[in-house]
Amino acid sequence: MKFDVIIIGAGAAGLFCAAEAGKRGRKVLVLEHNAQVGRKILISGGGRCNFTNREVKAENFIGNNPHFCKSALARYTPPDFVELVKKHRIEFYEKKLGQFFCRESARQIVELLLTECRRAKVEIRTNCSVKAVEKNDLFKVETNQENFTAESLVIATGGLSFPKIGATDFGYRVAKQFGLKIIETRASLVALVSANSAQNFKKLAGVSVDANVSFGKHSFRENILFTHRGLSGPAVLQISNYWRKEKAVSIDLSPTANVAEILGNNRESKQNLDNFLSRILPNRFAEIFTADNLPNKPLNQLSNKDIENIAEKLNDWQVKFSDTEGYDKAEVTLGGVDTNELSSRTMEAKRVKNLYFIGEVVDVTGWLGGYNFQWAWSSGFAAGQAV
Numbered sequence: 125m126k127f128d129v130i131i132i133g134a135g136a137a138g139l140f141c142a143a144e145a146g147k148r149g150r151k152v153l154v155l156e157h158n159a160q161v162g163r164k165i166l167i168s169g170g171g172r173c174n175f176t177n178r179e180v181k182a183e184n185f186i187g188n189n190p191h192f193c194k195s196a197l198a199r200y201t202p203p204d205f206v207e208l209v210k211k212h213r214i215e216f217y218e219k220k221l222g223q224f225f226c227r228e229s230a231r232q233i234v235e236l237l238l239t240e241c242r243r244a245k246v247e248i249r250t251n252c253s254v255k256a257v258e259k260n261d262l263f264k265v266e267t268n269q270e271n272f273t274a275e276s277l278v279i280a281t282g283g284l285s286f287p288k289i290g291a292t293d294f295g296y297r298v299a300k301q302f303g304l305k306i307i308e309t310r311a312s313l314v315a316l317v318s319a320n321s322a323q324n325f326k327k328l329a330g331v332s333v334d335a336n337v338s339f340g341k342h343s344f345r346e347n348i349l350f351t352h353r354g355l356s357g358p359a360v361l362q363i364s365n366y367w368r369k370e371k372a373v374s375i376d377l378s379p380t381a382n383v384a385e386i387l388g389n390n391r392e393s394k395q396n397l398d399n400f401l402s403r404i405l406p407n408r409f410a411e412i413f414t415a416d417n418l419p420n421k422p423l424n425q426l427s428n429k430d431i432e433n434i435a436e437k438l439n440d441w442q443v444k445f446s447d448t449e450g451y452d453k454a455e456v457t458l459g460g461v462d463t464n465e466l467s468s469r470t471m472e473a474k475r476v477k478n479l480y481f482i483g484e485v486v487d488v489t490g491w492l493g494g495y496n497f498q499w500a501w502s503s504g505f506a507a508g509q510a511v
């Protein structure tokens with residue numbers, strides 16, 4: 125069966141690209157190996173899909189070439205997607221930090237994409253595993269169902285995170301088959317695992333603290349969440365995009381208060397340190413963290429050195445992590461198809477005519493907060509206009 129365009133992967137980028145290409149009159153086929161399309165969309169944003177962000181800039185993305193994403197993001201913007209959401213009468217709200225979520229369910233975003241595809245006469249085949257891809261004049265795609273040919277082939281198979289819902293390395297394998305370079309991949313937007321069990325994260329598991337988390341020149345102010353093995357929570361997931369094993373992460377556990385200053389101002393107090401700290405930190409945290417890490421004395425017995433140490437531990441806690449929780453728990457995959465291999469306007473491989481890569485398989489990774497879906501829409505749009 126012959127098509128103008130075959131898209132492999134019926135996730136966010138693939139379905140969006142399919143609808144755009146179909147609207148231009150292209151005969152489009154989408155192949156998905158799962159029984160259901162858009163499974164990652166369904167579980168995203170806690171089931172409500174954080175589908176974009178009010179402000180999306182190149183600085184919100186990580187990749188070897190920080191400028192690559194600019195062209196696509198400028199041509200299909202967050203307001204464009206919000207317009208589409210409104211057109212489909214999906215109720216949404218801005219939660220925090222410009223993050224837009226569906227009020228009801230992420231399923232509405234999958235339905236939006238399917239409706240757009242239906243209107244654009246896109247054919248979608250589920251339960252369809254691709255066995256091989258070849259290129260002569262046309263691309264030939266061999267599957268467990270039939271063999272298909274097309275002038276253009278779009279790879280939209282996403283990253284490696286969440287293999288239990290269908291993530292594969294297929295896209296990277298196709299890139300390698302055609303001689304394209306891959307930037308090493310790594311699990312990201314993911315919890316970090318402590319290098320030092322003595323820090324006894326277990327006791328604090330479940331406690332959440334407002335913190336400022338920094339690594340190198342990158343800082344995020346949001347909650348951190350203690351887990352049995354280390355730290356999670358939005359600020360830690362954000363920093364995981366930048367984290368490298370060699371260096372400690374710096375955590376300000378009291379970003380609104382200079383601990384040295386407030387302890388200095390209360391030197392007459394007979395209150396124990398843990399009680400005093402529960403004014404600025406959650407009770408359970410103040411109690412356990414003080415018992416394990418700080419001298420738990422009445423404030424009037426603290427020496428200057430004690431105050432210096434306590435302030436350092438709380439305003440600049442240095443934590444070494446040994447690993448991440450891995451692809452099973454990660455929201456995204458860093459790295460991917462090298463953007464030097466692709467046109468930033470169309471997502472076409474510079475060295476392989478009519479072969480396109482879009483979405484998470486490309487070495488463009490967004491922050492937590494709707495940025496990764498915006499990249500899926502924008503890169504899908506760019507290719508959808510070109511195929």
Ligand SMILES: Cc1cc2nc3c(=O)[nH]c(=O)nc-3n(C[C@H](O)[C@H](O)[C@H](O)COP(=O)(O)OP(=O)(O)OC[C@H]3O[C@@H](n4cnc5c(N)ncnc54)[C@H](O)[C@@H]3O)c2cc1C
Nearest residue numbers: 133135136137157168169174282290294483484494496497
């Ligand atoms: C738990 C979780 C929550 C998230 N929440 C958000 C959020 O709220 N906001 C946000 O912006 N981002 C979120 N993300 C990230 C976001 O889901 C992804 O970045 C986005 O889905 C990437 O789109 P994509 O189309 O490139 O890949 P995907 O959506 O992963 O789609 C790839 C598709 O290709 C299919 N596929 C893979 N291999 C093959 C193969 N060999 N043959 C055929 N089909 C194949 C897959 O089954 C899948 O359907 C979340 C991720 C996770 C894991």
